[in-house]
Amino acid sequence: MSEHPDLIVPRRFCGPPSSGNGGWTSGALAALVEQGCPDNRAEAWPPIRVALRKPPPLDTPMDVVDDGTGVTASVEGAVVARAEVTDADPAIVEPVPAAEARAAMATYPGLTSHPFPTCFACGTTREEGDGLRIFPGRVGDQDGAVRIAATWTPHASVAEDFHAYVDDVQRASLAATWAALDCIGGWAGDLEERLMVLGGMTARVDALPVVGEEHVVVGLARGQEGRKTFTAATLYDADGRVVACAEHVWVAVDPAAFA
Numbered sequence: 001m002s003e004h005p006d007l008i009v010p011r012r013f014c015g016p017p018s019s020g021n022g023g024w025t026s027g028a029l030a031a032l033v034e035q036g037c038p039d040n041r042a043e044a045w046p047p048i049r050v051a052l053r054k055p056p057p058l059d060t061p062m063d064v065v066d067d068g069t070g071v072t073a074s075v076e077g078a079v080v081a082r083a084e085v086t087d088a089d090p091a092i093v094e095p096v097p098a099a100e101a102r103a104a105m106a107t108y109p110g111l112t113s114h115p116f117p118t119c120f121a122c123g124t125t126r127e128e129g130d131g132l133r134i135f136p137g138r139v140g141d142q143d144g145a146v147r148i149a150a151t152w153t154p155h156a157s158v159a160e161d162f163h164a165y166v167d168d169v170q171r172a173s174l175a176a177t178w179a180a181l182d183c184i185g186g187w188a189g190d191l192e193e194r195l196m197v198l199g200g201m202t203a204r205v206d207a208l209p210v211v212g213e214e215h216v217v218v219g220l221a222r223g224q225e226g227r228k229t230f231t232a233a234t235l236y237d238a239d240g241r242v243v244a245c246a247e248h249v250w251v252a253v254d255p256a257a258f259a
Contacts, residue, residue: 005064007029008061009057010059011059013025013058014119014120015120015121015197016055016197018058019057020055021121021179022056022182023183023198024175024179025056025175026052026198027174027177027178028178030050030083030178031173031174032066044204044205044207046086047090047203049083049200050201051082051200052080053082054079055197057075062075063075069084070082070083088202090232090245091222092242092245093142093218093245095216095234095240096139096218098151098214098216101139101217103137104136104139105135106137108135108136110187121180128155134180136187137149137150145220145221147220148219148220150217151214151217152180152214152217153212154180154210154212158173159172170210170211170212171208171211174208178201180209180217180235180244181234181244182198182233182246182248184217184219185231185233185248188233189222189250194229194252196229196252197251199249200249202246203246206244207243209243215237215243216236217233217236227251227252228252231248232247233245233248
């Protein structure tokens with residue numbers, strides 16, 4: 001086993017007010033999976049699966065241990081999340097034109113009622129350059145399943161820290177990329193009617209998204225089983241190429257726990 005520096009989720013990257021955004025936390029942990037980390041930030045990451053066992057604490061150092069098959073983040077011995085490379089490639093959600101995704105944002109349910117308005121990824125009270133402000137609205141269904149879409153232009157404030165780019169282009173961090181793929185799944189899975197939190201996420205990142213370039217992120221409902229809801233999301237660049245894709249498992253929770 002080997003130890004990594006502590007993982008800390010700064011308060012900026014919250015989901016619910018008192019815990020970390022599941023996508024950002026998962027992406028930050030995925031970046032520590034050594035066998036999955038490319039030599040530069042224009043290369044692809046393999047699919048990485050992250051299981052969230054507890055709400056990620058904010059501004060709290062989490063011990064990170066690599067056991068050779070994956071990395072685990074813990075607080076006082078309690079596992080918060082685990083990340084490992086997987087052979088399971090996430091499903092691709094069909095694209096929509098940027099203009100259609102842009103127009104759909106006006107119908108975003110979170111504009112009128114939002115369970116977590118300060119969420120880093122989809123919160124409506126976050127300012128431009130602070131939160132991602134990904135506000136998905138419904139577009140044409142895919143194989144009879146609900147599909148939603150939004151545009152996202154990565155801001156320089158979420159840029160990768162160490163600039164190891166083959167093409168010298170500034171790109172969003174891996175954690176921000178995972179966050180961009182996160183909440184759109186919850187809204188596709190009917191977060192408006194069913195309060196859920198992220199229980200697990202598998203993502204493949206082909207290239208980090210370019211800062212300042214408009215992207216399209218599309219989400220898809222994939223069914224429910226008991227308290228669990230299954231969704232998928234795909235991020236496309238300005239040329240319509242897949243930048244990253246993900247599948248999610250959401251777990252329904254008691255709204256009183258987040259009152």
